[in-house]
Amino acid sequence: MIRLQNVYKEYTGKPALIDVNLHIGLGEFAFLTGPSGAGKSTLMRLLYREETPNKGIVTIGGVNITRLSPRQVPLLRRRLGIVFQDxxxxxxxxxxxxxxxxxxxxxxxxxxxxxxxxxxxxxxxxxxxxxxxxxxxxxxxxxxxxxxxxxxxxPPVLLADEPTGNLDPQTSMEIVQLLERISQRGTTVLISTHDVPIVNAMRKRVISLKQGQVVSDVDSGVYEIETTR
Ligand SMILES: Nc1ncnc2c1ncn2[C@@H]1O[C@H](COP(=O)(O)OP(=O)(O)OP(=O)(O)O)[C@@H](O)[C@H]1O
Ligand SMILES: [Mg+2]
Incomplete structure (x- = not known):
């Protein structure tokens, strides 16, 4: 349902996403995690065509959205649900x-x-x-x-960039559980978050970004905690 192929995105010469390859299937539920500045919001913005990549292809439901004309962008957005932190x-x-x-x-x-x-x-x-x-x-x-x-x-796809960023832990968990129920109805759901307890409790697919690259992608995962050892 969501596919990124060799996606590279930079802002005025500074890379934000480097050679990202990703596939999220129909009805899948996945977290996108990573430290601040890792590129989570950039990846989300590519999916709803707020930004376009410098290189590579982004497809949603088989449609290459990097090639849409301005007139076609509203048609794409109609097929996406977008949830914001604020x-x-x-x-x-x-x-x-x-x-x-x-x-x-x-x-x-x-x-x-x-x-x-x-x-x-x-x-x-x-x-x-x-x-x-x-x-x-x-x-x-x-x-x-x-x-x-x-x-x-x-919409077949629901994107949520830090949907629990302004909420307390209990409420955050309820919101993520609600998003999971929505995915069970057949919607593909991608949630970016740094909320370690939630990611660890849900045991869902976890895609981790670091400095613009996918550094791990696991099913039933837990949040990657950096250790100095
Ligand atoms: N509009 C922009 N103009 C210039 N640089 C940007 C822009 N948006 C993001 N960046 C840079 O791109 C990189 C990735 O940022 P992005 O916002 O995607 O990270 P993030 O993982 O969402 O971080 P956070 O957890 O803080 O929301 C960072 O280095 C950031 O400074
Ligand atoms: Mg962000």
Missing amino acids: FKLLPKQSVFDNVAYVLRALGVDEKDVKRRVSSALAIVGLEEEQLELPENLSGGEQQRVGIARAIVNG
Whole structure:
């Protein structure tokens, strides 16, 4: 579902990703870990075409997204759910309207909007909060709204860059478990994180980046802890 082939990305001469090769299959759940500056966000931004690589190929669902025209980028984004560390909710709009936003922008019939938003809010457990403003919700609840918004259009791929970066450990675990439930419904999920306890508890695939390179990639893995010994 997600494939990177010999991907190289630099920012003004400084490499951020070096010869990255990666394949994440349909419905797979994987963590992307590594120290600050390792290239996690850069890799995510290549997947949602916020950036393009200097060399190599990125494909999503068999489509080479490095070659998309500007007009085709919104079509790609419709097939991706993206979850952000800082939630990026519209502060003056209700939970319902935040989740409905993309569907309405696509001109979806209001009856279908209602049905699909209700279904997404049920998955994240926020049916009761649909008329609230984001500011009246906890951080974990706000992130659930972000997840509902990401899945409302039924994307085959869900990308989350540090989705628990602003949350306490208990809430972080709940959010990651929610993302795992979503992957069990057939969505390919990639989560970047430095949260060692969560990665170790989940026993999922762990792809580790260091200085722009994939240094390990293991199934049912644990976070690579650097030792000086
Ligand atoms: N827009 C940019 N312009 C210039 N350099 C950048 C840009 N974005 C990232 N970099 C550099 O690319 C490298 C990889 O950064 P990236 O943000 O991908 O790392 P990260 O693994 O997400 O780190 P963090 O854990 O701190 O979020 C770093 O050296 C960073 O300074
Ligand atoms: Mg980052």
